[in-house]
Amino acid sequence: MSTILLPETLSAANSKVLLQNCKKQLCTGALTLDGSQLKTMDYSADAFFALLAELAEKTGNRLTLSHFNEDIKAHLKSLRKMDPPDRPVKGTNNVLEMLGGLGFSFIKEFVEVLILLFMSIYWTVFGPFDKGKIHFGGVTKQMFKSGSEAMGICFLFVGLICLTMALQSSVMLNAVGGGSYLASGLGFLIFAEIGPLLTTIILAGRSGSAMAAEIANMSVCEEVKAIKSMAIPPVQYLVVPRFIALSITTPILSFCSSIVGSLAGFLIAYFFCDISFSNYMMGIRDGIAPITFLKSSVKALVFGWIVTLIACNKGLNAHGGAEAVGKATTASVVSAICSIVIADTLFAFIFY
Amino acid sequence: MEEILKVDHLKASYGNETILKDISFGVKKGEIRMVLGSSGCGKSTLLNNILKFIKSDSGTITYFSKQFGPKDGLDSETRMRTGVLFQSGALIADLTVAENAMLPLKRSMPYMPKSQMEAIVADRLEKVHLLHAFHKYPGEISGGMKKRAALARAIALKPELLFCDEPSTGLDPVTARSLDELLLELRDTLGVSMVIVSHELESIKIICDRFVYLKEGYVLMDGTLQEGMESDDPTLKHFFSRQCPKETYSTGFYNFEFID
Ligand SMILES: Nc1ncnc2c1ncn2[C@@H]1O[C@H](COP(=O)(O)OP(=O)(O)O)[C@@H](O)[C@H]1O
Ligand SMILES: [Mg+2]
Numbered sequence: 227m228s229t230i231l232l233p234e235t236l237s238a239a240n241s242k243v244l245l246q247n248c249k250k251q252l253c254t255g256a257l258t259l260d261g262s263q264l265k266t267m268d269y270s271a272d273a274f275f276a277l278l279a280e281l282a283e284k285t286g287n288r289l290t291l292s293h294f295n296e297d298i299k300a301h302l303k304s305l306r307k308m309d310p311p312d313r314p315v316k317g318t319n320n321v322l323e324m325l326g327g328l329g330f331s332f333i334k335e336f337v338e339v340l341i342l343l344f345m346s347i348y349w350t351v352f353g354p355f356d357k358g359k360i361h362f363g364g365v366t367k368q369m370f371k372s373g374s375e376a377m378g379i380c381f382l383f384v385g386l387i388c389l390t391m392a393l394q395s396s397v398m399l400n401a402v403g404g405g406s407y408l409a410s411g412l413g414f415l416i417f418a419e420i421g422p423l424l425t426t427i428i429l430a431g432r433s434g435s436a437m438a439a440e441i442a443n444m445s446v447c448e449e450v451k452a453i454k455s456m457a458i459p460p461v462q463y464l465v466v467p468r469f470i471a472l473s474i475t476t477p478i479l480s481f482c483s484s485i486v487g488s489l490a491g492f493l494i495a496y497f498f499c500d501i502s503f504s505n506y507m508m509g510i511r512d513g514i515a516p517i518t519f520l521k522s523s524v525k526a527l528v529f530g531w532i533v534t535l536i537a538c539n540k541g542l543n544a545h546g547g548a549e550a551v552g553k554a555t556t557a558s559v560v561s562a563i564c565s566i567v568i569a570d571t572l573f574a575f576i577f578y
Numbered sequence: 579m580e581e582i583l584k585v586d587h588l589k590a591s592y593g594n595e596t597i598l599k600d601i602s603f604g605v606k607k608g609e610i611r612m613v614l615g616s617s618g619c620g621k622s623t624l625l626n627n628i629l630k631f632i633k634s635d636s637g638t639i640t641y642f643s644k645q646f647g648p649k650d651g652l653d654s655e656t657r658m659r660t661g662v663l664f665q666s667g668a669l670i671a672d673l674t675v676a677e678n679a680m681l682p683l684k685r686s687m688p689y690m691p692k693s694q695m696e697a698i699v700a701d702r703l704e705k706v707h708l709l710h711a712f713h714k715y716p717g718e719i720s721g722g723m724k725k726r727a728a729l730a731r732a733i734a735l736k737p738e739l740l741f742c743d744e745p746s747t748g749l750d751p752v753t754a755r756s757l758d759e760l761l762l763e764l765r766d767t768l769g770v771s772m773v774i775v776s777h778e779l780e781s782i783k784i785i786c787d788r789f790v791y792l793k794e795g796y797v798l799m800d801g802t803l804q805e806g807m808e809s810d811d812p813t814l815k816h817f818f819s820r821q822c823p824k825e826t827y828s829t830g831f832y833n834f835e836f837i838d
Binding site for chain 1: 626654655658661662664668681682685728830832834835836837
């Protein structure tokens with residue numbers, strides 16, 4: 227049986243040490259708290275006394291409060307014991323079920339994006355002939371946003387990466403005496419692979435994320451509902467302008483980036499392999515069949531669609547608050563980049 | 579009188595949590611029908627279901643004697659005959675106030691020259707006392723102005739049926755009052771029927787013709803304002819007299835042992 231004298235004020239500042247002492251005492255035996263000095267207490271006192279009361283109940287040791295003034299007594303008597311409601315059981319812990327759910331959501335998203343693709347193509351082709359047609363413009367704005375404004379970063383990335391690649395290949399080729407083949411090999415690689423792939427990956431990070439965030443924010447703020455309420459299909463108003471814009475800009479952007487990349491490659495060819503500009507150009511010409519340009523444009527177009535449609539789909543499906551916008555943005559970038567890489571692999575098998 | 583909107587045994591849920599269990603009511607032509615209930619009881623959910631923004635579990639909605647099933651969407655014609663004022667206004671952020679109000683016009687009359695549409699929009703904005711914000715963006719105007727701009731957009735096509743989700747919540751008393759007057763004026767001049775969600779007692783007393791009171795997913799009462807105010811039901815009594823019931827605590831207290 228021990229007694230602890232409580233100070234004049236019991237506050238969050240001094241209750242920690244006091245609580246430790248009281249707990250220690252209460253675990254070994256009965257405890258009396260002497261409140262004769264106690265005049266004021268703050269919010270922390272509720273938790274202080276409640277904790278001790280619960281501990282006393284658990285250990286079976288007696289807790290007595292002596293000489294408390296009437297106000298504090300009344301306050302403590304009205305202190306209620308609340309149990310928070312149980313957390314609702316969400317999802318599952320079963321690994322197989324989780325994998326199944328993951329697969330299901332993947333298939334669901336794939337189907338959604340396909341539907342979005344068909345709807346976009348439909349509205350692009352038939353929209354202008356539709357009776358209640360609406361030309362919301364927007365296409366030029368989107369082209370500017372995801373085309374012209376993205377030029378700098380695309381050129382920088384593709385240029386530098388091609389420069390590095392050229393440098394490394396030149397070292398290797400020079401070692402086996404094949405420096406003159408640099409142009410043809412490099413040219414093919416840049417136009418067929420690096421250009422479309424890198425450009426669209428940058429677009430996914432730059433323009434895809436912006437689209438997802440914009441549309442997700444509109445979904446969260448009821449703006450998409452408002453568009454629906456005016457009998458305007460959200461796909462027509464939100465997705466189609468972006469779809470058309472990226473269908474036009476992505477192949478062009480990818481082609482221009484490839485040119486910048488091959489020019490960067492020329493620097494290496496000139497300084498490290500002694501290839502003149504005309505020879506370099508000839509090498510590129512020999513290395514690339516004309517059909518390759520078409521193939522790479524198709525690739526860029528499809529990758530552009532992937533970026534747009536995944537971003538728009540994530541945006542339209544967002545609901546909740548501001549965190550849903552962030553989630554949609556992140557998810558759109560991740561799944562767009564994954565899908566582009568997967569599609570690129572498929573293209574490699576189909577085309578070459 | 580004919581009913582231009584009829585909700586029949588509507589049931590709706592989010593996931594496996596059923597919010598609306600069985601809701602039926604009708605709206606007559608030219609009447610202001612209010613949807614009342616405590617916050618979180620599913621009033622916005624009800625509007626979203628009636629307007630078919632989300633799919634219902636069961637029940638039908640009849641607009642202008644055209645019936646829609648639980649999984650149907652509304653057709654464009656019905657959408658153009660109804661206007662919606664959203665709780666947050668929901669103006670499109672990258673369009674000016676005028677362009678926002680012009681969207682429904684562009685949709686329904688794409689052949690109309692822009693100058694003509696601007697004239698119509700100016701008229702609607704004048705009605706909501708917002709002509710001076712014609713060229714402003716939603717980000718540049720206050721919450722009350724946004725709501726009024728959204729109302730201008732909702733009435734751009736002179737709809738026969740107008741839905742409003744908490745039109746006066748978050749407005750200062752004067753603006754709220756002027757919005758109420760505006761709704762009454764719309765009803766009287768254009769004969770618009772309205773479904774209005776609100777818990778502002780002041781505005782309910784001014785504009786309400788008939789109401790439905792939602793509680794726990796059911797319609798607790800369906801009647802005129804007069805009937806509601808005279809009702810004996812404790813929930814309605816508390817609602818209309820702005821009182822809160824005495825709390826009854828279900829949990830126990832800590833048993834402190836005091837000695838002196
Ligand atoms: N998107 C949603 N997902 C899950 N539950 C929701 C969602 N929206 C609302 N709810 C729930 O539905 C209930 C009714 O919400 P709401 O219709 O917004 O109420 P109010 O009557 O205040 O407008 C609330 O309990 C809320 O938690
Ligand atoms: Mg609500």
